[in-house]
Amino acid sequence: MVSGQLLLLLAAIVIGTFLARRIWGSLSHRDKQDKLEREKFWKTVENVGIPPRGGFFAQTRGLLSSLTSVQSWTHSGYGRISKAQKLPFALPTIWTWDNVAVLPPSALRILSKPESEVTAFGAQLETIQLPYMISDRxxxxxxxxxxxxxxxxxxxxxxxxxxxxxxxxxxxxxxxxxxxxxxxxxxxxxxxxxxxxxxxxxxxxxxxxxxxxxxxxxxxxxxxxxxxxxxxxxxxxxxxxxxxxxxxxxxxxxxxxxxxxxxxxxxxxxxxxxxxxxxxxxxxxxxxxxxxxxxxxxxxxxxxxxxxxxxxxxxxxxxxxxxxxxxxxxxxxxxxxxxxxxxxxxxxxxxxxxxxxxxxxxxxxxDSVIRESMRVSDIAVTALARDVVGKPLDLGAGVQVPRGTRVVFPTHAIHRDEEYYEDPLxxxxxxxxxxxxxxxxxxxxxxxxxxxxxxxxxxSFLxxxxxxxxxxxxxxxxxxxxxxxxxxxxxxxxxxxxxxxxxxxxxxxxxxxxxxxxxxxxxxxx
The missing domain is CATH 1.10.630.10 (Cytochrome P450)
Incomplete structure (x- = not known):
């Protein structure tokens, strides 16, 4: 027997898909162009939550699986892609109901860019969901x-x-x-x-x-x-x-x-x-x-x-x-x-x-005790979220992250990297x-x-x-x-x-x- 929670989730998917199509029809030309650029970008980077030939509803399955799989996916992508190739990878997540781009540690420099290029505000607001906690906008x-x-x-x-x-x-x-x-x-x-x-x-x-x-x-x-x-x-x-x-x-x-x-x-x-x-x-x-x-x-x-x-x-x-x-x-x-x-x-x-x-x-x-606990007992799997709001974000090696993309860093994996910490676990x-x-x-x-x-x-400590x-x-x-x-x-x-x-x-x-x-x-x- 299908549980009530599963029925609600399926209903959410159907309604969400319907609304997404309606919204697509109302987007401005620039918004549609940005969306198309992001779709092209996602095809150029590996998606750690979706197999190469994922088949029908692969993205939806990936989004639903993100409820319990973000940690394992992120650690896998960090080792194979972030460190080995110094490239970003795509991580499907219900948080944005889309992918986020997980950037390698070598890209930390982008966090010093001006707000006109990458902004922290929107991502931070959604991270703690203040609009649903505080009534005064x-x-x-x-x-x-x-x-x-x-x-x-x-x-x-x-x-x-x-x-x-x-x-x-x-x-x-x-x-x-x-x-x-x-x-x-x-x-x-x-x-x-x-x-x-x-x-x-x-x-x-x-x-x-x-x-x-x-x-x-x-x-x-x-x-x-x-x-x-x-x-x-x-x-x-x-x-x-x-x-x-x-x-x-x-x-x-x-x-x-x-x-x-x-x-x-x-x-x-x-x-x-x-x-x-x-x-x-x-x-x-x-x-x-x-x-x-x-x-x-x-x-x-x-x-x-x-x-x-x-x-x-x-x-x-x-x-x-x-x-x-x-x-x-x-x-x-x-x-x-x-x-x-x-x-x-x-x-x-x-x-x-x-x-x-x-x-x-x-x-x-x-001081050391608290710092060490913060390292091994992270609050989140990924952090340092930013939204690309200006021109495409140039990561080097020909990688351009388009406007409207949310980027994060694999902080939990970094804190447990044996390259930085002996016996990191x-x-x-x-x-x-x-x-x-x-x-x-x-x-x-x-x-x-x-x-x-x-x-x-x-x-190595973020x-x-x-x-x-x-x-x-x-x-x-x-x-x-x-x-x-x-x-x-x-x-x-x-x-x-x-x-x-x-x-x-x-x-x-x-x-x-x-x-x-x-x-x-x-x-x-x-």
């Missing part, structure tokens, strides 16, 4: 909040000014969420780790006291979790049939708080009534004021905060959760933890805590700090000598992006995650009870280990 089309991030979160002084606040919030969050009991407690690992890092991130987004409002925090957490899974599900549907998702519950708490902060700002105050430190909202208000009175609507400001929450906080939750799982499930965890604990206590003693940027920058081993916590170890067990103190720090972007659109929040994220991981290493015993042996993949997204279980207890002071 102006929020994601007029990205004022990301201008603020690019100004402040790449500024070392501004990032350093946040270290004391996040250290305080991490400490309070561990006490509130994990507690101080010396008895073992079994919990969902994803939730337990996510609550800690979200508290620290939200502290920087909106400051005290709202970041500790349990109702707001819980709604924000649920919204973020829904976006992670919702995005994966929406991307598996034909673009013309994707549903519209909206959020509202967080706004009930956030809007009055924003109204209060606007009032304080208009009165000339630079900080909240409680004297709290600078935060993202405090940076955002004057920027929006300069853009015009319509941008100062409290609901609009609140939605911008939630949008930034989607793009920024979720990434930190994903990375931090997997870092804890990778570290504490490693067969070498005892040796790793001994080295990490020694480093944390040494640096903390030197700086009277981990509340400054100078102290956090000396946590080289912790193994989680080696000190892979990036080991070359800088001194003759003693302590890591060399000079941070400037550590070339492959967590925030360093190279052609977790934070590449080129001019590299993640501007990576410096703050690294600083905060290192403080949080140090809190676990120094104060808690942790054991992983269960986690999926194999990562599940839905289309392009590596599904997070949301069902992993762990237990922890507070260490007794010696």
């Amino acid at each position: 102006d929020i994601y089309m007029n990205v004022i909040h990301f201008d603020v991030a690019r100004k402040h979160l790449v500024n070392p002084k501004d990032v350093a000014s946040l270290a004391a606040a996040t250290a305080d919030e991490v400490d309070v969050a561990f006490t509130d969420v994990w507690g101080t009991s010396p008895e073992w407690k079994t919990v969902n690992a994803w939730d337990a780790c996510g609550r800690i890092i979200m508290r620290a991130a939200i502290r920087v987004l909106i400051g005290l006291p709202t970041c500790r409002d349990e109702t707001y925090f819980e709604q924000s957490r649920l919204f973020s979790d829904a976006v992670i899974m919702g995005t994966a599900m929406i991307n598996t549907m034909p673009p013309l049939l994707r549903p519209v998702y909206h959020q509202a519950r967080c706004l009930k708490i956030l809007v009055p708080f924003v109204e209060d902060r606007i009032r304080i700002w208009k009165q000339g105050g630079e900080k909240g009534e409680d004297g709290s430190e600078n935060d993202f909202l405090q940076w955002l208000i004057p920027k929006c004021a300069k853009e015009g009175p319509e941008q100062m609507a409290p609901t609009k400001l609140a939605n911008r905060l939630l949008t930034f929450n989607v793009m920024f906080v979720i990434g930190m939750v994903y990375v931090f959760g997997h870092t804890v799982l990778d570290l504490y499930s490693s067969p070498n965890k005892d040796a790793y933890l001994a080295g990490l604990e020694a480093e944390c206590h040494r640096v903390s003693a030197q700086h009277d805590g981990l509340t400054s940027r100078a102290a956090v920058d000396q946590l080289h081993r912790l 193994r989680f080696d916590a000190f892979r990036f700090s080991r070359p800088f170890e001194g003759s003693s067990e302590d890591v060399a103190a000079e941070a400037k000598d550590q070339k492959d720090s967590l925030t360093t972007i190279t052609p 977790a934070f992006g590449y080129g001019k659109h590299a993640c501007p929040g990576r410096f703050f994220a690294a600083q905060t995650m290192k403080q949080a991981l140090a809190g676990i290493v120094m104060d808690y015993d942790v054991e992983i009870i269960s986690r999926p042996e194999k990562r599940q993949v839905m289309l392009n997204m590596m599904i997070p280990a949301v069902d992993a279980q762990m237990r922890y207890r507070r260490k007794t002071k010696k």
Whole structure:
């Protein structure tokens, strides 16, 4: 008996095909010409998801198979085509209901081209499906909040000014969420780790006291979790049939708080009534004021905060959760933890805590642990998506990628390439700090000598992006995650009870280990 889900999928294909034909008839001459050029291009490159003689409905079968096959196809194409021939290959995907061109690492230079030739905006918008999460179109089309991030979160002084606040919030969050009991407690690992890092991130987004409002925090957490899974599900549907998702519950708490902060700002105050430190909202208000009175609507400001929450906080939750799982499930965890604990206590003693940027920058081993986890526990199979919008993209060797083509890079395969990493499938916590170890067990103190720090972007480490659109929040994220991981290493015993042996993949997204279980207890002071 055919299941209801299969019937819906078949209906989607029929309707999608019908609509595609109708749309083809309404395309302009230029659009039709671009489409024809793309069809010619796809015939010149190998399609890893469709056999050379695929037969009838081969493309449709390839699109449907992409739900579960993107990872294997991409790794196959990377080895045979990207590396061996330095050529692109076609990857069918329901994400665009067409092919995307997977470019070889040698083409990373195109990420520095001007927006008039290749643009990141449309691809990034579709990657996280913000139009189905945020109801106000102006929020994601007029990205004022990301201008603020690019100004402040790449500024070392501004990032350093946040270290004391996040250290305080991490400490309070561990006490509130994990507690101080010396008895073992079994919990969902994803939730337990996510609550800690979200508290620290939200502290920087909106400051005290709202970041500790349990109702707001819980709604924000649920919204973020829904976006992670919702995005994966929406991307598996034909673009013309994707549903519209909206959020509202967080706004009930956030809007009055924003109204209060606007009032304080208009009165000339630079900080909240409680004297709290600078935060993202405090940076955002004057920027929006300069853009015009319509941008100062409290609901609009609140939605911008939630949008930034989607793009920024979720990434930190994903990375931090997997870092804890990778570290504490490693067969070498005892040796790793001994080295990490020694480093944390040494640096903390030197700086009277981990509340400054100078102290956090000396946590080289912790830095390596997080970078290594980001390498082995990727968020996606392919990334760095761009749309060709100008003249055809010249890749050399006679390869011209036509306008209207979406291009991506095989980041997951690159991160697991033995040419770049010895024994690449193994989680080696000190892979990036080991070359800088001194003759003693302590890591060399000079941070400037550590070339492959967590925030360093190279052609073989692309977790934070590449080129001019590299993640501007990576410096703050690294600083905060290192403080949080140090809190676990120094104060808690942790054991992983269960986690999926194999990562599940839905289309392009590596599904997070949301069902992993762990237990922890507070260490007794010696």
